[in-house]
Structure formats: structure tokens, C-alpha cells
Amino acid sequence: MTTTLPFDPTDDGFPPSVSKALERKSRGWERAWQVIATKYGDIVCLHEGEAWQYMGSVSYDDGATWEHEFRHRALPPDGARTYEKVAAMADDFEELLPC
Secondary structure, three states, X not given: OOOOOOOOOOOOOOOOOEEEOOXXXXXXXXXXXXXXXXXXXXXXXXXXXXXXXXXXXXEOOOOOOOXXXXXXEEEOOOOEEEEEEEEOXXXXXXXXXXX
């Protein structure tokens, strides 16, 4: 006997996505953190023991475009949970070559 559910249990309401992480030695690591520093003054913004965190990189269009996602759980001055998305550049995931 087959039961049909009135909803799709695999549909979480979000678009399908692909994710990966920047390596610390990749071209995008320093560039993405520099965007955070430029917008917020520094890359830490320490407040209530919390600082900016890199959460990963995500694509909602099968890898055609990527965004690097950051989170701060208590951003000054009011301690608000804040998310920031930084658009990725084409070479962000390439490894930096030693000088």
C-alpha cells in the first residue's frame, strides 16, 4: 500500500543549493574578510564574546554564482544577530601560489 503525503517532505521551502568552504590559502579568503572589515570597521567586532564567523559558501544556481556567508551573533552596538553575504569572484576558490 502506498501512502501519498499532502506535502513534499524533502521541500524545506528553500531553493536547492550547493555549498563548499573557502580554504584559508585561497584567493577568496582574504578578499571576503576584507569586505567585512571595510563595511564594519574590522573583522572581529568583538561583543559579548562573539565575533564574525565564516559560515561557508553557497550557490543557489548549480555553481554558476557563489556567495560567502558570514554571521555575527551579537553585533555591536545593540547585540543583534547579523548575517552578511559577500559575492564571490570567479577565482575565489583557487589556491594562492607561494611567492
